[in-house]
Every structure is written in structure tokens, then in C-alpha cells.
Amino acid sequence: MKRKRYNSQSAYLFILPYFLLLLLFFLLPAGLILPISFTNWSIVGSPKWVGLGNYIHIFKNNYFWKALGNTLYYTVMVTVCLTFLGMFLATLLNQKLKGRTIGRMFVFMPYVISSAAAGIVFRWIYDQNFGIIASYLHKLGLPSIPFLTDPRLAMISIILMNLWWSVGFNTIIYLAALQGIPEELYQAAEVDGASSTQIFYFITLPLLKPITLYVTVLCFANSFQMFDEAYIMTQGGPLGSTTTLVLQMWNTAFSNFHFGEAAAISMIIMAIIMIVTLLQFRLGRQKEEG
Amino acid sequence: MKSQKFTIVLSIFLAAVMLLAACSPAATPVATEVPPTEAPAVTEAPVTTEAPVITEAPATSKPEPITIQFWDGLGAPDNAEMQALVQQFNQENTDGITVVDTELDWNTLYSKILLDFKAGNPPDVVTLQQTDILEEKGLGIIQPIDDLYKSVNIDPNDFMETAWNGAQIDGVQYAIPIDVHPIVLYINTDLYKAAGLDPNAPPTNMDEFLNAAQKLTDKAKGVYGFGFGYNGGLPFRVWMSLVWQHKNGAILTPDGTKAAFNSPEGIESLQFLHDLVYKYGVTPQGEQDIDTDFKQGKVAMVIEGPWEMADFDTVNGLNYITAEMPVFYDQKATWANSHTIAFPITNNPDKTMAAMKFAKFLIDHNFDWTKNTGHQPVLKSVMNSDAFKALTNWQPIAASVSFAHFYPAIPHEWEVFGRQPTSPFVIMMESVMLDKATPKEAIATAESTINDILSK
Numbered sequence: 206m207k208r209k210r211y212n213s214q215s216a217y218l219f220i221l222p223y224f225l226l227l228l229l230f231f232l233l234p235a236g237l238i239l240p241i242s243f244t245n246w247s248i249v250g251s252p253k254w255v256g257l258g259n260y261i262h263i264f265k266n267n268y269f270w271k272a273l274g275n276t277l278y279y280t281v282m283v284t285v286c287l288t289f290l291g292m293f294l295a296t297l298l299n300q301k302l303k304g305r306t307i308g309r310m311f312v313f314m315p316y317v318i319s320s321a322a323a324g325i326v327f328r329w330i331y332d333q334n335f336g337i338i339a340s341y342l343h344k345l346g347l348p349s350i351p352f353l354t355d356p357r358l359a360m361i362s363i364i365l366m367n368l369w370w371s372v373g374f375n376t377i378i379y380l381a382a383l384q385g386i387p388e389e390l391y392q393a394a395e396v397d398g399a400s401s402t403q404i405f406y407f408i409t410l411p412l413l414k415p416i417t418l419y420v421t422v423l424c425f426a427n428s429f430q431m432f433d434e435a436y437i438m439t440q441g442g443p444l445g446s447t448t449t450l451v452l453q454m455w456n457t458a459f460s461n462f463h464f465g466e467a468a469a470i471s472m473i474i475m476a477i478i479m480i481v482t483l484l485q486f487r488l489g490r491q492k493e494e495g
Numbered sequence: 496m497k498s499q500k501f502t503i504v505l506s507i508f509l510a511a512v513m514l515l516a517a518c519s520p521a522a523t524p525v526a527t528e529v530p531p532t533e534a535p536a537v538t539e540a541p542v543t544t545e546a547p548v549i550t551e552a553p554a555t556s557k558p559e560p561i562t563i564q565f566w567d568g569l570g571a572p573d574n575a576e577m578q579a580l581v582q583q584f585n586q587e588n589t590d591g592i593t594v595v596d597t598e599l600d601w602n603t604l605y606s607k608i609l610l611d612f613k614a615g616n617p618p619d620v621v622t623l624q625q626t627d628i629l630e631e632k633g634l635g636i637i638q639p640i641d642d643l644y645k646s647v648n649i650d651p652n653d654f655m656e657t658a659w660n661g662a663q664i665d666g667v668q669y670a671i672p673i674d675v676h677p678i679v680l681y682i683n684t685d686l687y688k689a690a691g692l693d694p695n696a697p698p699t700n701m702d703e704f705l706n707a708a709q710k711l712t713d714k715a716k717g718v719y720g721f722g723f724g725y726n727g728g729l730p731f732r733v734w735m736s737l738v739w740q741h742k743n744g745a746i747l748t749p750d751g752t753k754a755a756f757n758s759p760e761g762i763e764s765l766q767f768l769h770d771l772v773y774k775y776g777v778t779p780q781g782e783q784d785i786d787t788d789f790k791q792g793k794v795a796m797v798i799e800g801p802w803e804m805a806d807f808d809t810v811n812g813l814n815y816i817t818a819e820m821p822v823f824y825d826q827k828a829t830w831a832n833s834h835t836i837a838f839p840i841t842n843n844p845d846k847t848m849a850a851m852k853f854a855k856f857l858i859d860h861n862f863d864w865t866k867n868t869g870h871q872p873v874l875k876s877v878m879n880s881d882a883f884k885a886l887t888n889w890q891p892i893a894a895s896v897s898f899a900h901f902y903p904a905i906p907h908e909w910e911v912f913g914r915q916p917t918s919p920f921v922i923m924m925e926s927v928m929l930d931k932a933t934p935k936e937a938i939a940t941a942e943s944t945i946n947d948i949l950s951k
Contacts, residue, residue: 248613249634334787354783442916443726444925456917459606461910
């Protein structure tokens, strides 16, 4: 019995440094956000209690709803596209084709750079006067496309950039899942005379359901908090079409110095992500049971 | 076995590379990117030359070397001249002062200065727009400098009153102005002459302006008379100039607590700008970059700041003149702001004194500043000098200073008058110029947003 306790004691000691850092630099500050969200505080001087005033102000503000709409549009598009793309590319790269190692490398490589670096690269690619796309269009005699300055195109341009950048991550996850499917299942299906579409639909897809749930939950939580790309590429414009909730929160805190209201926005973001994630898990579990 | 050896060699190589990177000298401060529409900011190289000993009379006691941090929000093309002046100061000054110049875009500068001040780490000297001095003083960041500037022999009498007094709060000096920059009309003289117009008689009122713009517009050739964008800071500054040109035009109430621009004057001015695109057809729709269009001869006239002269001068074969903003309504008026040098509270008197000496240097080189950036000088002695009067295109800009209007100074300056894409005036101009809202609707939206901000 003594040995058992000794073992778990050393285990706790091992995780203590990490846990201390987590506590000091993440859990405590995150926990402080809730009380700050009930105050009016501009970092100069002390916070003033306003109760639910910040929340009411946010919900009455048109810009909040616009940012919420932008964020939902972005998140849904990215999550759906990335899930399908990831699955498609993983299936492709799972085939015994020539050059599939290089293919896997190229698909994953963009994810190695930070989102901010990818944002800067794409801002220049999209640039209407000096960008590489513009110069090719110019050579063909076509007018340049206002990727980042037309309110209808700006968000789509950011979505495309994000697809390029993060599809590798999803692909790797799906690839691992695909390789976990036992060969015998495929062989048995072929013996029974199933076509490749039937194999995919009746064997591969159902077995990928748990991983799809994992991927969509991650994708949703991540893309709902999109900030870097919007900040670097468009700063929220044009016409506020690329202002996401996190960018709105950032502006409120660091441009306008309303930290209380920004804290309130971040609480709302957290609440939305929690609710949607719970819903996703519920749906995922239902499907499994059914 | 071979692959094992290879793996070991590769790991050692990677470890060596990482070790070298970790031991490299302190990283140079990198400027944050300025959006391409304003030309990319140049990464500056920190100057670390020691103050040279004067060869004629060997110094008996070398002063203690002192390094001060300078944050400068001046983007391209001004940054080139400021970097040159900083390097010159570092080489020439005999007090052992080294100025380390970090360039930031204004938005970043204003957030960072508050946060770094709170963290106990503010810069020793910083550029500020004159209209932001009130907000920065209110936040407790900058210090009064009455005794300080006198100790380096800066003479207020040589300064233009608008510039010098504008940097005061309740009679106390908080910053040293280094320039004033009103916006003016630029005219491509080749296109002007080709349209049968006389560049010696630029448009001075609404009729002349529209007449010229229409003559200059040739849609078949893809040339428009007047370039006017929809994003960034410039469009709403032009709109404000038009509002101020009305006898009763105002942006905020005199006490700065409510919006005053939802008025016939405000709506009329906005409608006029909208009509330039959609009624008169002299301005392209959804114009992304008026500076590039002007440089390429796609638009014949633009209203821009004096800083563009340095940019336009780089284009071979572009002949242009500057002219005062035409009087579209009742009286002369144009938007202006002024760059000033301010001194954050650092509780380090030696460094603040060194910073003030740097400011004195900038003032002594006010002519170089105006000549190389186009911003108007603040010293009467420079304005009256023959050398300045010889700069032809500078003269209409200098004349504009006398009828220049600044943003009303309020505590929430940056939130109301900033040029971020999410600022109320930027959104107002975008929605009108892109025909997504009528001027009445757009002004009403901006009014309610701004009243909301001002009421906080």
C-alpha cells in the first residue's frame, strides 16, 4: 500500500510545475475575467462596478451582432469545408499512389507557419496593385480582383486563406483514423462484391464518425476565435465585413480601452463555444446510440 | 546503420543551429507592418554608434553615454527622413545620447504606450498627433515640459501660434510641435493642360471644381477627374473639411459632449461626395488606392496630405502642382493635424532631458523636415526664409495652415476620430461611397455611435 501512495505522489510532483504555470498564467487570469466583466475599467484608475451594464450595452450594439454574424459565417464555412477537404485529402493520400509522401508533406507544410505569418503572406498575394495574383491578371489584360477591399469578397478571401493554411491538420487526423480501419473489413466487402462508393459510404464513413466529431468540435472552437488573419489582413474592414467577435473584443480592449466591456465580450464568446460544443457532443452521442 | 548515423548528424546540426540562434546579439526592434495601401513600413536599424569625440578640441571629460527610447508613429514616406535625422543626431550630439527609434503604426502606438506605461516601461520620447495630447495627458502618461523646453533654449515666439498653443492644455505646455499638415488639392498638370485647362488657375470654388473634373474625365480612356477613396482616414477628413466650410458647420458641440454633424451641413457635404461618383461620374466607384491612381495618371486630381509629395516625386514624368482646397461652400477651411514630440513620465530626469535635447535638434532641423517630407514647418523663421519660399509646391500648403481646422480635442479622441476600419466615421464614409446607405442613414448611425462613446 505504501508503494502505491509513493508512486502517485511522485506523479503529482511531475505535473506540479506545469500545473503551477497553468494556474498562474491561465486559470487565474481567466477566472478574473468574470468579475472584470461586471465593471467599467480603462486600466487607468480602479474598476467601477456596473453590474450587467456591459452585457446590456453589448447586446444593444449593432456592431456586436454584425461581428457575431461574421464570425458564425466564417466558422460554419471553415468547419464544413475543412471537414470535407480533410476527409477527401486523407482518403486520397491513403491510396497507394506514387508521391504520396511528398503529397502529405505539401498538404501539412502550410500549417507549420504561424497564422500571422500566413496572413502577411496572403495579404501580399491578394494585394491589388503589387500582389502576385494581380500581376498575373494584369499580364492577361484582366482587371485586378479586390480580394481584401470589396466588402463582399473580403471574408471569402480570408476563408480561402484559412483553408489552405489549416487543411493539413485535419488531413493528418483523418489519415491516422483511416489507417486505423482494419484491412479485413475492406477485403470482406470486396469479396461480397461491393463497389468503392459503397465501401466508402458503408464502411469508411461510419468508422470515421467519432473522429469527425472530434474534428468538427476542434474546428468550431478554433475558427470561432479567429483573430490573427482578420487583424493582419483587413483589420476588420471593409465596412466591418471581416470583424470577428475576438477582433471586436480586441478593439474594445486595446483601441478603446474599455476592458470591462471587452471582458464581457470574451465571456459571451466562451458561453457560445461551450453551448455549441455540448450540442455537438450530444448529437454525436445520439448518432452512435442510434 | 547508415540512417542512424544520418539522424545523429542531422540532430547535432539542428542543435548547433538553435544554439547559434539563441546566442545571436539582441534582436533589432522590428516595425509592425503598415497596410500596403499606405506603402510598407521600413524596418529600422537601431543606431548604436557612440558619440564621436570632436577632433579640433579633445574633450576633457567624455559625457556618460545615455540611450533613450523613441517611439515614432510616422509611417512611410516620413519615416525615411525621421530615421535620417535620428542617425544624424546620434552622430553629431556631444552629450553622448543615443536615440533608439522604434517605428509603430499609430493604432499600435496608442495601445502599446498605455500598456507599457502601466507595466512601468514607457518610451522616453514619443510622437503624438496634436489632437491626442489631451487624451494622453488625461491617462496620466505625458508630463508638462514648461521648464524643460526653456532649459534647452526653445523659443516659443518663433513658433506659429496654432502649432505651439495647440500643444498646450490649460496654458501648460505638454509637447513640442514639429509640423502642421493640412490637406490640399493635387493636380496633374499634363492632364490638366490636355483638357484645355490652365494650371495657373486651379479651381477655387464648387463650379470651377466640377467643371474641371468633368473636363478631365474621359471614361473611354479610363481617366477620372477626381480620385476619392472610401476607406482609411482621408475620406472623412475631406468630408469634415466640407462641413467646416459651412458657416454653421461643426462636428461636435463646443463642449465636445455630443455630435453636431447630423445637420443640413453634414448631410449636404456627404451627399456631394456621394454625387461625385454616382451623379457627376467624375470619381471612380469603390476606388481602392487614390495615390497609386494619381501616380498612374488614372485620376487627374486628388485631395491629399503634404506627405504625398515625397511619394509622387518618385514617379518619373509625373508633373503636378498643389493648390488650396477649393471653397465648395461659404468659407475657406481644410482639415489639418500636427505632429508633436511628447515626453512620457519616466521618473528619469536625465533621460527626459536627453529626449528634450533630441526634440531641440528636430526643431533646429525644421527646414530639413519640411523639405524632405512636405509637412509644414512650425518655425516662423523657417517659413519666412528664402530657402522655404523657393519650394513652390509648399506655398499653397503653407497658406492652408491659416484656415486649417483640427479635430476637436476630447478624452476619447482615438475612439472617435481614429482611422481604424471599425471607427464610426470610417464606416460612415464606406457605406456612403459604396452606396450601401444614404448619407442621412449613414450620418444617423455615426451620430448614435459617437454619442454613445462620448457619453461614457
